[in-house]
Amino acid sequence: TISNTDLSNDELWSKIADDFRYAYENTPKQQKEVGRVTSYAAASYLARVLIYHAYQQDAQHNVTGIDQTMMNEVLQLTEYVMGSHYILEPDFANNFIHGSYENGPEAIFSIQFSHDDGTFHGRLNFSDVLATPQGLGCCDFHKPSHNLVNAFKTQNGLPAFDSYNDEPYDEAIHTVDPR
Numbered sequence: 001t002i003s004n005t006d007l008s009n010d011e012l013w014s015k016i017a018d019d020f021r022y023a024y025e026n027t028p029k030q031q032k033e034v035g036r037v038t039s040y041a042a043a044s045y046l047a048r049v050l051i052y053h054a055y056q057q058d059a060q061h062n063v064t065g066i067d068q069t070m071m072n073e074v075l076q077l078t079e080y081v082m083g084s085h086y087i088l089e090p091d092f093a094n095n096f097i098h099g100s101y102e103n104g105p106e107a108i109f110s111i112q113f114s115h116d117d118g119t120f121h122g123r124l125n126f127s128d129v130l131a132t133p134q135g136l137g138c139c140d141f142h143k144p145s146h147n148l149v150n151a152f153k154t155q156n157g158l159p160a161f162d163s164y165n166d167e168p169y170d171e172a173i174h175t176v177d178p179r
Helices: 009-026 039-054 068-082 092-096 127-131 146-151
Strands: 055-057 063-066 153-155
Touching: 009 039, 039 055, 039 068, 146 153
Parallel strands: none
Antiparallel strands: 055 063
């Protein structure tokens, strides 16, 4: 319920970091169930937040300095994670292969999907099948946004800019640019 404009950039990054810091300090190193947050996952995300927060910028977003204290904390957090049971996959492609490679040694925090709940493939997002060569289980990109679909609406053979975002595309009443 807090607006992004109510807090400064530094205050926002600090709030995000505080959440990850709490998780890092209050979650176990291992969980019984795969996909549950661990202190290693929280440390990884906290390090990432601190890297972004450490870069000090002026009003034009030019980097004016780097907070060395934050960068030292990033170093400590990443050493903590690298000193754990996580290692790099012997073959980078294994990170993207569905099946026996899921939740491999490089997967610090992976979303788990449901199973045995009566749904086909456990409530997966089937847009993945059309978007990636690997099919299900990876990446989830190349989906058209509502904005992109509206960009192709036409009226009398010309782009329909007057109703661009006024109403969603409906193929029963709208035509589209054939390109």
